[in-house]
Amino acid sequence: MSDSTTLPRPTAPPRRTRRNRAPFLLLLGSLLILIAGLGYPVIWQIFTSFQHFGLEQQFGAPPTFAGLENYARIFTDDRLWSVVARSLAFCFINAFATVFIGLMIALLMRAVHGGARIVIQIALLLAWAMPMVAAVTVFRWLFDYRTGIVNWVLTSLGLTGFERYAWLSHPMTFYFVASLIIIWMSVPFVALSLFAGLTQISTEVTEAAAIDGASRSQQLRYILLPMVRPVLSIVLLLQLIWDLRVFAQIRLLQDAGAPVAETNLLGNFIYELGMGSHDFAGASAVSLFVLALTLLISWPYVRTLLKEDDQ
Template identity: 65%
Template sequence: MTTTTGTSAGPTGIAIRRRRKPATPYVLLVPAVVALLIGLGYPVYWQVVTSLQEYGLMQQFGAPPTFVGLDNYARIFTDPEVWAVVAKSIAFCLVNAVLTVGIGLGLAVLMRAVHGWVRITMQITLLLAWATPLVAAVTVFRWLFDYRTGVVNWILVQVGADGMDGYSWLSHVWTFFMVASFVVIWMSVPFVAMSIYAGLTQVSEEVLEAARIDGAGPRQILWLIIMPLVRPVIAIVLLLQIIWDLRVFAQIRLLQDAGAPISETNLLGNYIYELGVGSQDFAGAAAVSLFVLVLTMVLAGPYVRYLMKEDAA
């Protein structure tokens, strides 16, 4: 039932009723908003308070924390090591997010082009890869790149790369992050590919047929018709991928356990872990955690504005 807030006279003198938006959708959102505020608000509040205090091992055993203001931020963010970790984390995040979405887009287009058992096989393969437990996936990649018995080194030696015999991928910074990228991309591509493929299935065949009748070729149909229609889906999965890749932790930690130089291969999540659990500097870890929250919002900001413009259009 539509309610009105009053009437006004139009140019012709006819009364026009103004419709009031129903309140039911907003009421239904209240439980979800309250749950988010409770589930996310308190941890953020605790991080803010802790970052303004001296909070270390003694405080874990009951000693009262001392208020120090912004001293933790000044101490942490004047350390060049922190900014080196930030730079590595941003580069790792953006490179992997772009590669993941690019590969996922290619697979989604391929799935739309093929038919029958080929498409089903691709979908099952992607789902199995996506469902693989994280620890199992990282363990497989550690075996593949093991410097003693790894298949990758063996293949490279067989094709003539003698310098790869016994090469330790995880002991060198650049090759460590290369392996880490393989793990992250391999585990993320299935979600991206299936999401974009779901968007591609919503493209009307009548629109594509009309384009073919007008003389458009396959490349023109892909870039001028299909891509604009699925651009919102690509924007969403790219946004999610940037957020997830910035917060990557377990993959890096498990690879570091294989003998990597920890201080040189830390990303932000691992650096926070080392500060808090390793050095018992919980106040410093809280300060870096809040910085990661702000950095996430900054990186996600352009995509959120884009999505809002798409929704308003």
Template identity: 55%
Template sequence: MTTGTTTAPTTQRTAPERHPNRKRSSRLPLLLIIPTLVLLTAALGYPIGWQVLTSFREYGLMQQFGAPAPFVGLDNYVALVTDPYLWTVVGRSVLFCVVTAAVTVAIGGAMAVLMNALQPWARITLQVALLVAWAMPVVAAMTVWIWIVDWRRGLLNWALVRLGMDGAQGHNWLAEPWSFFVVACVIVVWMSVPFVALSIYAGLTQVSTEVLEAAALDGANGIQRLRFIIVPLIAPVLSIVMLLQLIWDLRVFTQIKLLQDAGGVANETNLLGTYVYQLGTGKGDFGTASAVSILILALTIALSWYYVRSLMKEES
């Protein structure tokens, strides 16, 4: 009697094939981005490092002639945070940048919606006008604006007098802080609206017309389509545009400085940019000016952190 033994079939596991091309391609984006990271580190690392080191030193007029800059630690920062004028400038700068950024995005968004609804010839005409205004150099544009608000020969006072406002004759719009910042806000918004309008219009062109037509068939009016369909779809564009405007308007310098030179009172109209200039170039206190620059960097990060987090969530 023979007994047969049955052997269970054995399954042979084959090791997964390695694809060297796939591994090499996964490294390719990293290799391509390394030169850019090196250039950014070299271009931004040195100025920021110099600012940080200078903010811990007493760097005044003597140091400009070769005297060593003594290390003072946090003395520059302590002097800043205990100075009430600094917090006045900080509050003024934050309020200015928030208001101008919000007005710019609102007007730019309205112009983008208008461009999307216009006929092609009218849309192209408006886009060319926006590009011309945006491409105008800042100093050239400020020359025109200063002429408009000039208290002696300004176009604004001339037009108001012709409209019957006799009090406008010889009125200096830059002498009072409130009217100074109204003029500055108008100028900054005028210079920023073209970029915002064109950016939002580019986002509007990506909204599907079929979705809008379906919403219209369901009874949604224009405002409802804008609020519940268009705005959510272009939210990433609105977020990045608002973020950029907050950063740019917090660091505004040229417009404020030229308006101060045209008749504004510097101590009553300083923003953070002009305050750094006044401390550094005006008084020669580059240590304190560097400390204010680091404060501006911290404020920029704080104001933009919410939008950066929103963008990161949308990306993930």
């Protein structure tokens, strides 16, 4: 009887799994609406920036092609670059100040418990929920040169020079008041976001570090901040973008008697070009420049995300 060898059975080629296209089809409608809603204004601004588009075109006159004339005219205007410098300084100072204050409040909420934490959270939510126009109105009343409580307190403390001092009539103090409004309205979002990130860190980690002799500052520097860095990065990026596009708060403060030419930021400068001077082509060119600035500010964070995906 001869030994029989068992031949291996041929394996069938792996069957290709069908990719379910239903989720993509369900998202297609929302994606098209999003592209239309965001893409149409950008495309319109791109075409308008290369045309002669003024008040006559608003009433039906056909625009004419201008080439790069609008860009050359706008970007050789000294007013634009002074506004850009003010806007970038305002943006970065307020964004970093907001994130720092929000981080301190988040650490405070992590340190306290019970009723104290609830009181802080309710105060943050109330400040965050206040309408922007109401918040600006309150700050205008606080810093009013005739009946403002800030001048009254400073004068009562014996500080000279604050009797009927017009905070909003001087560019430096104008931006100080504007920064207070922006920071006060933005800190709740940053603080609550960072506190949510801090709650994901187990207390056992910090307790073990304390047993090993790490001080509170070392725990913050080497444990808490590295572990909450993704949340810190995204809130800083969002704050930079929001502060670069500030418009309504500055506009409402300017209505109180501020020098418009010396207090304009990029959003207000675009508004003055479009609605004030009816230079819609120039306003479109500056708007695209602001879009490019936003992308430039966002690029370091996007590059970090791409590196993390590669790893």
